[in-house]
Amino acid sequence: MAKIHVETTINGAPTEFLCEANQTLLDVLRDQLGLTGSKEGCGSGDCGACSVTVDGRLVCSCLVLAPEAQGAKVETIEGMAQGDKLHPLQKKFVEMAALQCGICTPGFLIASRALLERNNNPTETEIRYWLAGNLCRCTGYDKIIHAVMEVAAEMRESAK
Amino acid sequence: MSNPPTNNPKYKWIGTRPDRPDGADKVTGRARFAADFNLAGQLIGKVLRSPHAHARIKSIDTSKAEALAGVKAVVTSRDFPEQPDVIVPAGEMQVNLRDVTRNIMAREKVLYEGHAVAAVAATNEAIAKQALALIKVNYEVLPHVIDVAAAMKPNAPLLHEHLMTEGAKPAAARPSNIAKRIEFAKGDTAAGFAKADVVIERDYTTQAVHQGYIEPHATLASASEDGQVQIWSTTQGHFQVRGFCARLLNMETSQIRVTPSEIGGGFGGKTVVYLEPLAVRLSQKSGKPVKMTMSRDDVFRASGPAPGADVHVKIGAMKDGRIVAAECTVAMQAGAFPGSPVGPACMCSYACYDIDNVFIVGYDVVSNRPKVAAYRAPGAPISSFAVESTIDLLAQQLKMDPIDLRLKNAAAKGTKTAYGVTFGTIGMVETLEAAKNSPHYKTPVKPGFARGVAAGFWFNVGADSSAAAHVGEDGTVTVISGNPDIGGSRASLALMAAEELGIDYDKIRPVIADTASIGFNFVTGGSRVTFATGLAVVNSVRDLIRDLKGRAAKTWGVDPEGVIWENGMAKPAGSNVGTFEPLTIAQLAATAGKTGGPINGHAQLNVTGAGPGFGVHICDLAVDADTGIVTVGRYTAAQDVGTAIHPSYVEGQLQGGAVQGIGWALNEEYIYNAQGRLANPGFLDYRIPVASDLPMIETVLVEVPNPTHPYGVRGVGEVPIIPPLAAVANAVARSTGIRMYDLPLSPPKLSAALDAARPLMAAE
């Protein structure tokens, strides 16, 4: 069977790849495009380490078939910083020690950005439920939640 | 909210919270974890695993797999030499090499579902999977045994037909699944119980739990025709990966170079080898690099979880709360091969307390489960759950405040433990007092909630570390160590180096070297890196300063003794030495060629004097009486941390450990079906806490410096997983009036207990 030719946009860049019908978007990002910032922690949508957005919607890239990326806009952790400028969430995660081992961090950042783009005034409970699909085994979530709350507060301040 | 930043007034850098050196890499996806490494021409390796809990391997036919186009190598136990009956350290635990080779690849028998029986390397994953399906294994299925109590019965199916109980009294007459009996005794417990006003005796059980690191095991190995091997791997100890691979493959350690990737969590579970020897062997046979990754399913079924255990506790006390006798028996799952952490479980059981009469017995029991591995304070949470629950019963019976009761019995400097060690400067009393004075404990419990308290102890570890400090041409410094950084240790090491050198934190680059680029280091484990490797770094920097002072002396033409080091500069020791402008590292580096060449320092040591750590946790929770659902509303972890080098990462250890303990208490467990197969090998049904399950985790850092370390460092990583199990159970007991003796306190179990205690209501 011939491979499927997919034309997509990844982090703003037009991108083409060939894939099998049963390959996941995560497989293609990691193994073919060298975008290894998205991590595979479970392969079943239970850990969120492979979080990306597809057409603005937060998804687990392990639960998206690669051919589904045809014509879509995919955003991964590699596209989060602008040039040499970290996104406020990235900066705050480092400043507030919101990571230990760092394997879950790309997923948390992508998911947190998706939340704050929709709601820059989330309650602690809303943040915790929004991020419930992102597992972290190191931090107990405390510093992650604090960092997201801080960035939300800064966003509201600068929106004034 | 956690503690505010506490700049330690004694220091410039220690106690501050700068950005971690690997921070930018980790928030941009640039950091490379094991599965992110690839080599041109690499093959994909896959493991065939046993579907049976216990079976004899009658034959393995790999011919069809070998014949499949794209398959480049197949290995079975025939490809690994037999190993001697020798015990070697594996992280904080001990393993027998004869067993290790059988665990990485089954030989005579498979001993648990998921046990590796063969591995293949092929040009892609799909072919590798196809090849696995073509391997024919002829099994003779044997009766299996999963639980400790059943495995200890005389008629239980035997895993190892020749296993005689070591240390049995009297000596074992016939083989059993009990690998070892250990005993710790102090004083006379019979006399102690005889005089006690109150004696409480209870039985507890806990289930096996997994470390649950989010990064699955992964490795990439490349063997050359000349016998040299390179390995990239996610591990808590790349020197141990080298050592195990050398032993298991009959190689010399110098032929193997292991580079640790960034490690995506370990918690003790990445101190042993699973894939690495297989990948090396497949690479040797195929002549190509071989990459192997475990699926999450593989991780649960085939890597080492922490054991479950049956624990019996008997405590006798006087009316005033003074504990006069204490006994504890721990029967612990080792998994398929001997070597559970029953030793530390026994030793830690009563280590928080000063008790005259103590008697502790432990049994190491094999059953048809994966071989257990270390998990954060291995063994201690289990015995501590039983002991701390019983102490809570005692507090209830004596109507004493649970912290006051513990203060009455708290270990202090000079306390002799049941395992023979006499404590030096420790912070148990200070930690109890800090917990008592915490904002949490001083706030009344909210209506509908109840409060539980528990304490915990861990030895902390020193062991072997090497470090080097190199000055660059511009005077900045690279600090090289050999312990994978699992939770921010690079930041702590750089802070100590900055303090010692008197230069800015950002002028120091801490790196973790591969096995060929720095001397030996014991694993990242035992809460040892900031303590022991920190000491090696401090010593390497002191060696560097000695070199720097010598260069200044040479520059000035004075004796080296005439130079002191202050604020990052060489200065004359006094006016008698002469008048010289201070020399910075940059100035000394610029002229290094004339004063003796490169300026480096190094240190290697076997570190002793690890300072024990104590923690006291406070948990407020509510129980939904109709459903048995527990909601943790407030949680505080207080701990003697020695000196907090980077307080944020110390807090992070306390918070993360506490949450793992909460998960252990509430919902985490290995569930086996009647066939001895794991029923929940995924994050869906192996339920680690998610963000919405938890409140913020408040921390109280109690700083009782460890006198054996120049900056007073104690290990901090392991203690915080110990108290939560009992803190949660004690809060549940005080909320419902029902004492739960079996973990986890999952809703069906708690609901059944609630109903059983209220027969009238349940009958409605």
Added chain:
Amino acid sequence: MTDILYKVAKTVREAASLMAAAKGKGRILAGGTDLLVQMKAGMVAPGTIIDVKKIPEMVSITETKGSYRIGAATPAAVIGEHKKLKKAWPGVVEAINLIGSTQVQGRASAGGNLCNASPAADSVPALVAAGAIVTIQGPKTRRTVPVEKFTSGPGKTTLKAGEIVVSLTLPARPKASGDAYLRLIPRTEMDIAVVGVGVSLTMKGDTCVSARVGLGAVAPTVLLVEAAAKALTGSKLDATALDAAANACSAACRPIDDKRGTIRYRTKIAGVLLRRATAIAADRARGISKQGH
């Protein structure tokens, strides 16, 4: 290397004919949150994967005279963002929004949740309580079936060869109606329901004039518990009526002991959740708004 075909259908008819052509080896790809997991685990090996997300009818929500038609492949997150639908059927929308994490919500659909035919599917008890009708397209004809008659056992549906689910239709709401869905899970998120209960009520003053109850994870399929509805209908939702309805739910249970719960526990919780869900649905019917977390 793989023999699997990936096809994007542009119309419902095209999807149905691709399905028919796949001769039993076709799998519909909506959100894929079950399909991809099952493929990875080797539980299914499709010959053709038919992506239906480019079919407008299957990814849209339309309202006709108070009745809502939800395209079977509409992502749960899109459903959750539909304010009018959420106002009309808060219980149904909440149930759909409980399927998996935020990430899964971006993909998972009510149609997929239904076709996966898990007895523990979160959306289904609420859809059963709501009286939802399933629209099915075959190679030649369309048909409809009440949602409670759609599944026939764990993982089994009543779809015939070449048939696909197109949409779910929720009936127009009488005034003073409310619905609710509650499930029990050990954690607060990321679990499969141990028990799920959907309740839909219409009130007249203090009296419940009609009720439907859907019960999940306690039998091979999601159940419509008519006895519970009967106990509630005509009552003032007083203790006696609630006891009778809760007992009817417990009596309807035919659960199993498994890693997620025991028979005893599930049977008990069915009653507990019926009471709680009824209270929320009644409040909503009376215009007292109650949101989830």
